[in-house]
Amino acid sequence: MAKSKKCGDCNDITGVSTLDLLSKDLGKKVRTAYDRIEDRGMSSCLFGSGGTCCRNCNMGPCQVIDGVDSMIGICGATADTIAARNFARIIASGTASHTDHAREMVRGFIATAKGKTPHEIVDVEKLHKMATLFGIEIEGREKNDIALELGEKALAEFGQQDGILTMTKRAPKKQQEIWEKLGVTPRGVDREVTEMMHRTHMGVDQDYKNIMLQGSRCALADGWGSSMLSTELTDIMFGTPVPKRAIVDMGVLREDMVNVTVHGHEPLLAEALCIVAEDDEILALAKKAGAKGINLAGVCCTGNEILMRRGIPVAGSFIQQEMVLATGAVEAMVVDVQCVMQSVAQVVKDMHTDIITTNYRAKMPDAIHIQFEEDAAYESAKDILKHAIGNFKKRGSFYIPKDHKVDVVVGFSHETISNMLGGRFRGSYKPLNDNIVNGRIRGVGAIVGCEHYKYSDDVHFEIAKELIKNNVLVLATGCAAQALGRRGLMTPEAAKEYAGKGLAEVCETVGIPPVLHVGSCVDNSRLLIALTEMVNEGGLGDDISQLPACGTAPLYMSEKAVAIGQYFVASGAHVIFQNLPTTGAKDFNNFLLDGMKELYGAAWGTEEDPIKLARKMIKAIDEKREALGINKKQDRVLYDMAMRRDLEAGAALPGAGCGGEGEKH
Ligand code: XCC
Ligand code: SF4
Helix, strand or coil: CCCCCCCCCCCCCCCHHHHHHHCCHHHHHCCCHHHHHHHHCCCCCHHHHHCCEECCCCCCCEECCCCCHHHCCCCCCCHHHHHHHHHHHHHHHHHHHHHHHHHHHHHHHHHHHCCCCCCCCCCHHHHHHHHHHCCCCCCCCCHHHHHHHHHHHHHHHHHCCCCCCHHHHHCCHHHHHHHHHHCCCCCCHHHHHHHHHHHCCCCCCCCHHHHHHHHHHHHHHHHHHHHHHHHHHHHHHHCCCCCEEEEECHHHCCCCCEEEEEECCCHHHHHHHHHHCCCHHHHHHHHHCCCCCEEEEEEHHHHHHHHHHHCCCEEECHHHHHHHHHCCCCCEEEECCCCCCCCHHHHCCCCCCEEEECECCECCCCCEECCCCHHHHHHHHHHHHHHHHHHHCCCCCCCCCCCCCEEEEECCCHHHHHHHHHCHHHCCCHHHHHHHHCCCCCEEEEECCCCCCCCCCCHHHHHHHHHHHCCEEEEEEHHHHHHHHHCCCCCCCHHHHHCCHHHHHHHHHHCCCCEEEEECCCCHHHHHHHHHHHHHHCCCCCCHHHCCEEEECCCCCCHHHHHHHHHHHHCCCEEEECCCCCCCCHHHHHHHHHHHHHHHCCCEEECCCHHHHHHHHHHHHHHHHHHHCCCCCCCCCCCCHHHHHHHHCCCCCCCCCCCCCCCCC
């Protein structure tokens, strides 16, 4: 099929590796989402896009037009009620997905504590910190013993009926008070999802503001509940990320090795594959097949997890998943849950590549299934790799866009940020806060979430460039982070090229990139903690809504992104998306874009144009600066020697900056 640079009128492909591959026969042969958009030849349904199509009962579906009396639902439901119910159900689904992922991680953590996995409890400091938060005795106890109790307590929070989720106690006091006053403090993880589904059933909650109170409670159960549990327990098991050099983009695939890409979200299997890829038996088998070894490469958020913790390269993000396979150079794509397009099995239909599903919850036609058992992780991983090795000899024509691999420095957990800025032995957010107060750094912008095909694929890049040019430090997660890494914004050197003077000075002194990779999508919980640390450090107000910070998830695709957006808003952080499925309901839409401010001190915003979006973020940041009284023009203080020494003390982390320890390539 012929490929053009453009599909329809709106989604430019600008990614160089994708364009390179699409210009080759192999790339032309595959049918991708770009083709499917063109082939469908129809735009999305207006009722669906505006949020006013209801099919919550069998009297409908009802397509509702706001303000037209004859066009309300058969049950009498108004556009606002319907849009709010739909929006809330998106949050419930997003939360359920993070939650189910988190539950698996906690179960894996328990299995690890019992010694039943190839993994270990590696971050004992974090184990002790979390155990203390959960009221668990740590004195004189063996680490696995503590971990087991922590794991069981954590697991119990999923089914908990009353009380509050423990992690919410980490939020700034004022946030906790706001939640309590509004009655949105989450009680149990599963309970909030269930109640959300119930309240949006036909004939239950028909007041959009009330529906969204539960929307917030459900989302908070995601961010401060399950996602945070997942991030922290995963860190304890696999290590809290520290700065590492790595490479991203399709050029990370290797001609001479068995390429295995891991795609999905839960890092348990991916971590096991990393260990087994170095097993003598596996290496011997690979050599026998004529390969130099196993080249693991990530896709989507599984990619982010092993990139952050191990520096394993990332072959592609969400929109590249089909392209990675179109290279013909992948022996197996191992998938688990979430964001795996059904089309991947079709892309490889005439190739030697196998799509291997590994989770009983997520199977697909034309894939093969090898169930991953966490208490037999080593064996499961071996089976999978043996299978991939078996395919190596069958590799047909292939094309690896070899020139397209980009250096990145990743691993910016909130602990890393604190250590790098504050110094390893006295990690603190003080230097960050100080630099915000003195104006070198204007504020913090989070760019998170997915990618899709409706807009150009350089939206993240355009937004990030505009932010850092205006001295906004960018923290990124998810596929957005990968997109920014591919554009070269995740090296310390990028600060010189792209950042404003103040931000560049800080980046140069500390040795950090102007865009920090904070992790996968569940790791947005790291951002919650980073914001909390900034509040606790002092000088920038006493709750998150006062911080000069703003978030965005441009190109959001997944329902999880909406859950994330809502937990940020409910936590006091302003969030701007390119669009929301609520425009068909005026009052409800206004409530999201403005009314929520009264409750949480933050609201949603929308803006399609990337540059305008970035400027809106900057404006939101400036308004906070103004309110804090720190927006006056400061005398430009250049770093004196003592200040440099102070900051540099923090830069001496392993693998940090240029010439770190990370894998050389
Ligand atoms: Fe999926 Fe997480 Fe979105 Fe990427 S960013 S498209 S959710 S893989 Ni998480
Ligand atoms: Fe129509 Fe009401 Fe049924 Fe929705 S719940 S489909 S608006 S009748």
